[in-house]
Amino acid sequence: MADAPVAVVVPVKGGPLAKTRLGLELASRRDLADAFARDTVAAVRAGLPDSPVLVVTSDVVASGWAREAGCGVVDDPGAGLDAAVTAGVAQAARAGSRFALVLLGDHPALRPSEIAAVVRESVHRAPAFVPDADGHGTACLLVPTGPEAPATRFGAGSAAAHAALGYTVLEPDAPGLRTDVDDAGSLADALGLGVGRWTRSALARASLPGVQATIHRSPDDGPGSALLDDGVEVRVPLAALASSGLLHLRVGQRVSIELDATGLVATRVWVVGIGDGEPIR
Template sequence: MTPPSPAGSFVVIVPAKPPARAKSRLDVLPAARRRDLAAAFARDTVAAARRTPGVAAVLVVTDDFRFAADLRTDGCEVIPDGVSEDLNATLRQAAAEAARRWPDAVPVALCADLPCLVSDDLAAALAEVDGPSFVRDAAGSGTTMYAAAHTAFDPAFGHESAALHLTHGAREIVVAASTLRLDVDEPADLARALELGVGAHTARVWEAQTQ
């Protein structure tokens, strides 16, 4: 792996569906609530990433121009998704753009649905990156984070992605980073996240919607 630059070791890439189309498995919630929570999840995820030592920038990929404006206000760089039906192609395209903008930083793909994420957990995982590396999700079969140098960046998100990343030669990062592992897809995940503690955006949306 190319040694990261001391000025900014990593660039975090966050693929974010338009909130109106995200979190379909939270269908027990009204559509407007689901949309607002999806946006809040992503904004809390990027806020934690931006606070993490060693992160030079956060690059979000989304086709929702209104949401993109909010993310730019939050301090993120934003690009459109040119291959929105293929997450791994989206990530490879974003990594290529990251290489152009931050050639000395290692690209890190991070899920957009980590409303509990704290910077200490992300920092702990990034400190263990050594070649292609990934973090398994709380359910055990998925992936919440994948990192590799530009020349080796080959994400395998999707069904049973943890096993696929191992097959592709990535090394599993095993750290006590519960907030990095808890991606919210289903109502039970949301309940666990609220119990663990969510970021400001998610807390504000949840409180407004439950009053």
């Protein structure tokens, strides 16, 4: 694997603070974050079989599966994402790679063909980056290694920041690559594209908590919906009321909701104190 022209650097946060915006309980959130990263790495290794993959992390669990997958592991210096990227790119340079493709470990719908095509397109245009689906973030970037490696500016507004630093903007037809999962909405987008086996397994294990919502359209006479407290509209099928003890829902009524794996469809709707197993409290 020495002297491979392009190494892939995958920062993986891991631990209890990973993917907090998913709004899940800790065990499910950590499990899903791990699964996203494993599916990302699996797609990279399939699409770029000759490229070394370096996982940058301080998480013991992530380090373990990364080594099992044949990846190198670089210790995260703990000074933020850009510092983690710098550590990974520096290791790629020491190993003899001329370029480093930096890809965060949150692309569970990534296709091997997408990552292979991006490397072919970007390697002669480096430094270059691919914006994420909404155009504000950075899905991946490719930089030369060594002393000429440019700075990175991951975080809010990173697409504009990287463009301002002189990176070439690439806009490939690569929806899996450009869908990074941070919240319920982006998870639903990834599920619509089709996610990898690790994410599918983690979703099957996930415990999705009840959340508070306000009925937006009653399901009595057709498709119903509710607004979560963060403003996201979710579908409320009539079947979600089956075991709730509720006969009707009125627009504006406050309810508790359990959601399916996409976070966009209610599987159970109830009011505290009404229905089986819901004592008044």
